[in-house]
Amino acid sequence: MPGSALTIAVPRGALFGDTLDLLDRLGLDTAEVRGNDRKLLFGDVGIVTMRPSDVPTYVEHGAADIGITGKDVLLEAPDRDVYELLDLGFGGCEMVVAARAGDDVLGESLRRLGRVRVATKYPLIAARHFSETGRQAEIVTVKGSVELAPLTGLVDVIVDLTATGKTLAENGLVVVEPIVTCTARLVANPVAHKLKAAEIDSLVERIRATA
Template sequence: MFEELRKPGGKLKMAVPRGALLEEVLDLLDRVGIETTEARGDSRSLVFDGGELILITMRPSDVPTYVSAGAADVGITGKDVLLEQSDRPVYELVDLGIGPCRMVLATQKGDVAPSEHQRRLGMMKIATKYKRIAEQYFAEQGRQVELVEVKGSIELAPLVGLADGIVDLVATGRTLAENNLEVKEEILGSTGRLVANRVSYRIRREEVDDLAARLRAAVSDAPGES
């Protein structure tokens, strides 16, 4: 299988996100006939035989890099990742509806609204790992903020005075609540998306379109979908 990774014209290579989204991705692939048994095991391998596809697991934030460069033909990652890495051109084919979450502006409980903070105290300092999305959001609002780039434990920033608030991705909001934070503004919603490399889509369009159609149908047939 490993020899196929760099073999032109072999099986389609799919970049699959590790972490919270992985189980939902594998369940969805199962429903369209992709073999996921190997990928569900406890192997330390990053590459798995998916039958008609080769599955390559990686951090969600790496998916656009691999797909845009052609190291993977297709991939699945969140809309938030695609927006943050909009300089990495890929074709977005299907909204899979999995892993729903929200990008929000949050501050400590009891703090004044961000607009009131700016009026009273001046420019807000915002910690985030989504600098591009945050910059665009505040620019569209005509609001000046100072962005502090933080890679991990972002909820800590307002608690220790590093920032007045955070822009981050939340699913249930539980982590915010446990750290005395609350959502003040919702910036955007995000779900998992199927994306394709532009060259792969052009030269292997029939295969990619077939996969996209099957996934689209599986999503449409899912419980709760009309």
């Protein structure tokens, strides 16, 4: 957050293209960023690219004034001290509970064991969902292809993000419960939101005007 330039943390991955398209509409030429440069300065705006899960960390600690990341990232990191300013509307995915097609493993496990075993990359979201729906769950955190977990018998169900359902279907899985819809969000560092209020508020209004 040093200096007068407004620094934006931009997520690589699924949200990258839509985020850069938004910045282009705001008048920034993102051609060099699309070439994978990690940090660039355009007049009074700096852009830093990173993993979506790192955006709240950079924004919280002031390495970026504002950032864009998915709602799933924010739900999985509720202790991050950032302000959620705007739902940007793109990058829509559904966080769901999924199981093998044709199975009632969710109900069967609860009846037989009193709990369900769940594989996920989002342990906090998964634990919160099952707790809020009054069911006991054993959460197994995985980093790779979570869709394989129920096929190998590791777990009964998974909690994961899906945009089209294609990957689930390719692995013989179906959605059994929706949890929450996740879209891209604009977040701000609390201190920057005060010290650079005019710049950030102006950017928010420009984003709203492009919607």
